[in-house]
Amino acid sequence: MSEGKEEPKPRTEYTDGKNIPNVWLVRPCESYKDEYTECASIRGRFHQYFIFGENSDCTQWKTDYENCMKYRLHNDIPALERVIQSESKRRYERLAPHYYNDVWKHRTSPPEDWNKPLPTKMQEEYKNTYLDHKAREYKASQT
Amino acid sequence: MADQSSGSTPVDKEDNWGYDLYPERRGEAAQAKWWQVALFGAGQVKTEKISCERNVYNCFQNSPLVKLMYSALKASGCEIDLRRHIACEVCDVKVSGGYDPRLNQIVICQNVARSKGMVQGILTHEMIHMFDACRHELSFKDLNHLACTEIRAANLTHCSFFSAMTQGDASFFRIQKQHAECVKNKALGSVLAVRPDVTKEEALAVIDKVFLKCYNDLEPIGRRVRRNSADMIRAYQERTNYGYE
Numbered sequence A: 001m002s003e004g005k006e007e008p009k010p011r012t013e014y015t016d017g018k019n020i021p022n023v024w025l026v027r028p029c030e031s032y033k034d035e036y037t038e039c040a041s042i043r044g045r046f047h048q049y050f051i052f053g054e055n056s057d058c059t060q061w062k063t064d065y066e067n068c069m070k071y072r073l074h075n076d077i078p079a080l081e082r083v084i085q086s087e088s089k090r091r092y093e094r095l096a097p098h099y100y101n102d103v104w105k106h107r108t109s110p111p112e113d114w115n116k117p118l119p120t121k122m123q124e125e126y127k128n129t130y131l132d133h134k135a136r137e138y139k140a141s142q143t
Numbered sequence B: 001m002a003d004q005s006s007g008s009t010p011v012d013k014e015d016n017w018g019y020d021l022y023p024e025r026r027g028e029a030a031q032a033k034w035w036q037v038a039l040f041g042a043g044q045v046k047t048e049k050i051s052c053e054r055n056v057y058n059c060f061q062n063s064p065l066v067k068l069m070y071s072a073l074k075a076s077g078c079e080i081d082l083r084r085h086i087a088c089e090v091c092d093v094k095v096s097g098g099y100d101p102r103l104n105q106i107v108i109c110q111n112v113a114r115s116k117g118m119v120q121g122i123l124t125h126e127m128i129h130m131f132d133a134c135r136h137e138l139s140f141k142d143l144n145h146l147a148c149t150e151i152r153a154a155n156l157t158h159c160s161f162f163s164a165m166t167q168g169d170a171s172f173f174r175i176q177k178q179h180a181e182c183v184k185n186k187a188l189g190s191v192l193a194v195r196p197d198v199t200k201e202e203a204l205a206v207i208d209k210v211f212l213k214c215y216n217d218l219e220p221i222g223r224r225v226r227r228n229s230a231d232m233i234r235a236y237q238e239r240t241n242y243g244y245e
Helices: A028-042 A042-053 A059-074 A077-099 A120-126 A130-142 B032-042 B046-060 B064-075 B116-135 B143-157 B161-167 B178-194 B200-215 B231-242
Strands: B088-089 B098-102 B105-109
Touching: A028 B231, A042 A130, A042 B161, A059 A077, A077 B231, A130 B046, A130 B178, B046 B064, B046 B088, B046 B116, B064 B116, B064 B231, B088 B200, B098 B116, B098 B161, B105 B116, B116 B143, B143 B200, B161 B178, B178 B200
Parallel strands: B088 B105
Antiparallel strands: B098 B105
C-alpha cells in the first residue's frame, strides 16, 4: 500500500502515536479488557468448547489491554505499535478465510439490478405504508 | 426459504417451487379459514402487517446485528432500502421468512414472526444471503453456492448450544465441537426445502464438500455470537476495523 510513497520511518522514530500508520485499528483499551473477560469467563469457555472443542487462547487480549494502557498512561509508543501489530494480525486472520473462500467468484462491482423497480402492483400496495414512510426517514438519518 | 427458521427462495423452475409457501409472492392474498379465525385469531392481516413493519424498523434502529449487516451491505455498495428490499407478508406456517432472489427482497412472515427477536433473527439470516449475493457471483441454481450461503447463515445466526440441544445435535454429554454438526444439519434442512429435487445424500455430499471453507468464512459478523452476551455489540463496534462503515 505504501510502495511508491516515501519509506515509512523506522519504528523507533515515531514520537506521536497519531502518526503511526494503521493506528486507527486500535480500539479503546476497555474493549480489550472486555474481550478478555468474555474469553476467560465460564460461559465464554463453554461456548469455545462447544465450537472448537477446546479453550481458546485469551492472552493476546490481555496483552493488548496492557499495551494499550501503557500508551494511554505513559505514551509508550512501542507498546502502541505492538497493539497495532496485533490488530493487523487479527484482521488478517479474520479476512483470510473470506477472501480464500473460492466456492464462488468475487465480484468487482455490486449487481446492477440491486435496486431494480418492483412490479407496479407491488409499488402501488406499498405506497403510504408504515415502512414506506419509515424507509425515507431512515435513509435521511443515515447520511 | 423454508424450515422453521428461514432459507432461500428456490430458483426459478417452471413449477415455481417453494413459491407456494409464499402465496402473496404469486399475487394471491391468503385467506384465513373460518376456524383459523375463530380459534387462532387469524386473519388480522392489516394489523399484523403494521406490527411486523414496526418490528422491522425497530431492528434497524436498535439491533446491533441488523445495524452491522446494514453497514456491511452499504459499504459493499448494496444499500438496503427498507421499503424496496423488505416485505411483510402472510406465508405458510412452515416458514418464518426468506429471501426472494428474483425481486431481491427479504420476506418476513408476519403471521409467524411476531416478536422483535424472531424478526431480528430472520433479518440477519437473510441479510447474510444478500451480503453473499452482493459481494460474490452467487447463483442460487448452483448447489455449491446454495450450500455455502446456507452454511454461513446457520453458522452466524443460529446454533446456540440450546438450539442445538433442541435439534438433537448436542446434549449435556455431547458438547465438544457439536456446533459444526448443528450448522450442517440446519444447512441440510434449508437446502432440501429449497431444492426438492435433490436427495439427502446429494445435499450432504455438497455440504461436506464446501463445509470447511464456508464454515470459517465469518464475514461480516466476524464471530459466532454467544447468545445472551454482549457479543453482538462487540461485533458491531469492531466493524470499522474491517471496512464496514
